[in-house]
Amino acid sequence: MEWFESWFDTPYYHLLYSNRDYTEAENFITKLTSELQLPQSAKIIDLACGKGRHSVFLNKLGYDVLGLDLSRQSIEHNKQFENQTLIFNVHDMRNPIDYDPVDAVFNLFTSFGYFDNEDDDRKVFQSVCNALKKDGYFVLDYLNEEFVRNTLVPETTITRGEIDFKISKKIEGRHIVKDITFEADGKSHHYFEKVKLHTLDAIKNYAEESGFERIKIWGDYQLNDFNKDTSLRCINLFKKK
Structure with missing residues (x-):
């Protein structure tokens, strides 16, 4: 069993990270969806959704949301929030997503880079690309290697x-x-x-191999410009060609 399969399914994982700032997260999601100019009817996949806080908020903003996560305990917890436009399913991000094409896929708060094998990283990008409509957006919120x-x-x-x-x-x-x-x-x-310290070039290469163009990098959850020495985050915005 991989480290993330066992650790993410424990109550201790959620306790350790229970201080996460919901207001900051909601402000980030509001800014992000406004920046992307997604219509309220847009379909969004929250990939590696955890306990669903982003999925639930996106749904409150009016979006049709599918939350996917490998943790069965998290998905079972999230089922209480489901409605006609909010669904949660257990899913390994390396596998194809069996769902109608969507307008955007969000992978937030360092939910990538867990795999030792580079082919697994490529599978994630390919899976996301296949799940998107043409000109659809992929937001990969990742750590800043240099920082x-x-x-x-x-x-x-x-x-x-x-x-x-x-x-x-x-x-x-x-x-x-x-x-x-x-x-x-x-x-x-x-x-x-254990998280891989992907460089900007490595992430860009994965994206381009899968049919994406990187069109923007933000450096924090206020969507300020990215600086490789000082930015807390590396929030990549890709568009499907």
Whole structure:
């Protein structure tokens, strides 16, 4: 089992990241959909949707949304939000998406770069391209490789309730590895996250191989211009040729 298959399905993963800023996320989605000028009837896939916060908000904005995620527990949780224009399904992003062509696919908050094999990365881009209408948009919200390398904090402890998550980070080859240990429910737990430090050129190459053109890069959730040395994020906007 891959690290993301086991870690993402635990309650501890969601507890560790429970401080995520919903207001920031909603403001980002509002700015993004306005920038793309998506009509309210547009169909959007939220790829790697997690517990559905972006999918639900997109649906509230009037969009027809399909939320996809590998975690069965997350999808089961999300089923409570479903309606005629909001659906959730279990899906591996490397596999073809069996759905009518959509106007946009969003992959948000570093939900890419988990795979060791480059062919798996290519499969994601190809799957997304095949799911889009002509001139459809693919938004890949990714980490900024240069910023990560320059600001890495090797050791930290994050407390959530009664649990102290001890986190160590290091760069191994082309990956950033986050080691996570903690005590909970009378047991010692150990998980890790491993994300590939894709360069701008590598991402662009994957996109072009699959039939995309990169038309914009933003550097943060306020959609400011990207700076490779200082930007917190690397938010790629691709258009299907």
